[in-house]
Structures are given as C-alpha cells and as structure tokens.
Amino acid sequence: MNGGERLSLEHGSGGALSRWLTETVIYPFFRGEQYEELADASPFRLDGGGLLTTDTYVVDPPFFPGGDIGRLAVFGTCNDLAVCGATPLALSLGLVLEEGFLLADLRKVLASVRAASDQAGVRIITGDTKVVPAGKGGGIYLNTAGVGRAAPGLSLSPARMRAGDRVLVSAPVGAHGLAVLAARESLPVGSGLVSDCADLHPLCAALAALGPALRCMRDATRGGVAAILNELAGACGLGLNLVERDFPVEGIVAAAAGLLGLNPLEIANEGVLVAVVDGDSAGRALGILHDHPLGAKARDVGGVTAANPGRVLLETSIGGRRWLDMPRGLLLPRIC
Structure with a gap:
C-alpha cells in the first residue's frame, strides 16, 4: 500500500489489513520500553499520587498553521494535567479514522504525535483504532487519556x-x-x-x-x-x-x-x-x-x-x- 492510497473499512475489521495497519503503520511510531508489545493493556507504575485526564479531538481541518490534530492531542492532554499541578508521564491514543482518509496523512499525524510526545517527555503506551464508513466521521478523530504524577504538597483549587x-x-x-x-x-x-x-x-x-x-x-x-x-x-x-x-x-x-x-x-x-x-x-x-x-x-x-x-x-x-x-x-x- 503506497502513501497515495486511502484507508478502507477493512482496515478496521479486525482481520489481516487491521493487523497490517496496527503493526506496520501505527505501532512503529510508539514502540519502546513502556510499550514493548502489542497487547490489550500495558504495564504502568506510578509512584506517589497521580492524576488522570481524558480528552477527544475533532479539529477541522486536521492540519492548520502552527499545528495539527496530533500535536494538539498530546499538548492538550498534557496541559490539562500540568495546570492541575501534575507532571505528565504517559498517554493512551485512540484513533477514529474515516474510510477514505489518506494513509500519507495518517502517517503525518502519527509522526506529529511522536514528536510532540518527545517534546513533552511523555510516552504513548496503549491505543486503539477504529474505521468508520465514509461520511460518518470527520476524517480523523483522536481520543487520549493522560496520567501524571502529582506534585507533593501542591494544592491547587x-x-x-x-x-x-x-x-x-x-x-x-x-x-x-x-x-x-x-x-x-x-x-x-x-x-x-x-x-x-x-x-x-x-x-x-x-x-x-x-x-x-x-x-x-x-x-x-x-x-x-x-x-x-x-x-x-x-x-x-x-x-x-x-x-x-x-x-x-x-x-x-x-x-x-x-x-x-x-x-x-x-x-x-x-x-x-x-x-x-x-x-x-x-x-x-x-x-x-x-x-x-x-x-x-x-x-x-x-x-x-x-x-x-x-x-x-x-x-x-x-x-x-x-x-x-x-x-x-x-x-x-x-x-x-
């Protein structure tokens, strides 16, 4: 499959193309010590108090001057943790992709997610992907959950x-x-x-x-x-x-x-x-x-x-x- 081709419903069906999309396109951007294998959950250790947040991103267009939906999702989630006094540590990444979305654009978003994660000092440690029929989505939506370590003794309210x-x-x-x-x-x-x-x-x-x-x-x-x-x-x-x-x-x-x-x-x-x-x-x-x-x-x-x-x-x-x-x-x- 080349960069000019588009995603099909089969990429979200759970079969061979789904596995190809996950293993070949998505997972290589995020493989690491905290995400060593594809599984239903990833081990995670948090010492001390923690904070959890979640957010969903539907920005239109997904690419805009100064950023894109990937950068926005990482920084937006990390910012929600940061203003509550936490140090962001790890994120989940859920992808909702519309049939017909360009594979090349998906790769751009994933690369942006990885670059923003590196800048913020966090890691994507689990995720999920769904493909919806053409006309039933907005090209690409992202959902995240973020975990952060609470600053000891800092009370913000x-x-x-x-x-x-x-x-x-x-x-x-x-x-x-x-x-x-x-x-x-x-x-x-x-x-x-x-x-x-x-x-x-x-x-x-x-x-x-x-x-x-x-x-x-x-x-x-x-x-x-x-x-x-x-x-x-x-x-x-x-x-x-x-x-x-x-x-x-x-x-x-x-x-x-x-x-x-x-x-x-x-x-x-x-x-x-x-x-x-x-x-x-x-x-x-x-x-x-x-x-x-x-x-x-x-x-x-x-x-x-x-x-x-x-x-x-x-x-x-x-x-x-x-x-x-x-x-x-x-x-x-x-x-x-």
Whole structure:
C-alpha cells in the first residue's frame, strides 16, 4: 500500500489489513520500553499520587498553521494535567479514522504525535483504532487519556482564591481558534494567523515554586479566557475585576477578530494558561512567566474581590464597565 492510497473499512475489521495497519503503520511510531508489545493493556507504575485526564479531538481541518490534530492531542492532554499541578508521564491514543482518509496523512499525524510526545517527555503506551464508513466521521478523530504524577504538597483549587489575589494570563489570546477558522474557511483575514499550540508544563512547573501563593491554574481552551474566568468566579464564590486593555492580544488577532465580529477573550487558545496568585506574589509570578519564551508576554489582568460574587466585571478599553459573561451560542465549532 503506497502513501497515495486511502484507508478502507477493512482496515478496521479486525482481520489481516487491521493487523497490517496496527503493526506496520501505527505501532512503529510508539514502540519502546513502556510499550514493548502489542497487547490489550500495558504495564504502568506510578509512584506517589497521580492524576488522570481524558480528552477527544475533532479539529477541522486536521492540519492548520502552527499545528495539527496530533500535536494538539498530546499538548492538550498534557496541559490539562500540568495546570492541575501534575507532571505528565504517559498517554493512551485512540484513533477514529474515516474510510477514505489518506494513509500519507495518517502517517503525518502519527509522526506529529511522536514528536510532540518527545517534546513533552511523555510516552504513548496503549491505543486503539477504529474505521468508520465514509461520511460518518470527520476524517480523523483522536481520543487520549493522560496520567501524571502529582506534585507533593501542591494544592491547587479555586476554593483557595481570596480577595486581593491577582489574575495572570500567560500569553496573547485568541490565536488558535482564529487560525483554525481561517484555515477551514480559507479566509483572506487568516494570512499570518498561527495557532499557539504549545506544551504548558514548563510554565506550570516553574509557577509551582510559588507554593501556597499559587492558588490555581487553568488551560484557556474552548470558550477562551472568558469561559475560564467565569468558571473561576463561580467556583470560588468571589468576584473578578479585570481590565480589558491589560489582556495580551496580538495585533493580527485583534484585526481579524474585529473584522469577523468576534471577541478575542471568547476565542479558544491552546498555549495560554490563567493563573491566580496571592497579591503579594504577583510580581514574582510575572517574573517567572517572563523568564520563559511561552510567558514572555504574560500580563496581570486584574484582581479578585469580595464584591459581585460569581461575576466578572470588565473595565472596557474606552473606560466603561460591563459584565464579562460566560460565552453563549455556537462559538467556533471543531477548533480542538
């Protein structure tokens, strides 16, 4: 079978072609000490406390400026662990492939998964593959589960937030969602838009040095920072007073969002974290972020207050005030 050929339903039937696909195409990318043989399960040892997460990726198109579905799946899963204070260790990888999907594109995705895993220091140690009829899938979907080792003594939760805490955003917002949308729709405003898809564990591990002064962290994906900020306010029972002009937004993102009538604060990211820290430690936390390339443009965007519990109040760029509510309606579908 050459790289120009396409997958058939027989590749998912459990017979000879299924075995060929698994043994010849997929497994060689991930064979290693922790995945020595194809079996129904892989042995895994975790010393100390652990965290488990799972995620599913249906991004359309599967290849976009700045990344692809494979890179997105690895970093997205690792980021969910990292913002909870864990060191990512191992992942599972489930493939749902549509009949007719190019073998060459599958190899590209698998190579990207392996490269991202190497960068993040994790290993794929088990997986599964299914093939669905043409028209019944989206080309390729990925499902992952991730296991991480919890950092001893680190407790992260919105319940630990207090009035006077500060809210930090690690990087410019809105790039990922717009990059995917522009690639999908071939939008002329998309020239130069690149996804921010990145491994956030180095930033999270560095912030952990703050100890109890680090209240909690979140990965600002679907719904953007607006969704995360509302979730935090609701979970802690306090209010957030934020300043719109202090949110980092790249010029090209602001311009494209303006033309499309979108709010950058509501657009998905894949390389941005929101951290809440004790007010006295905000300067140190920003310094930690600024010392890393992914946090070079981090900003303090506002604070936690006892007023307006459960609500997010935004000082607008023209000096007014408005509620920043949880995003509603169909935002940007299939961006992760």
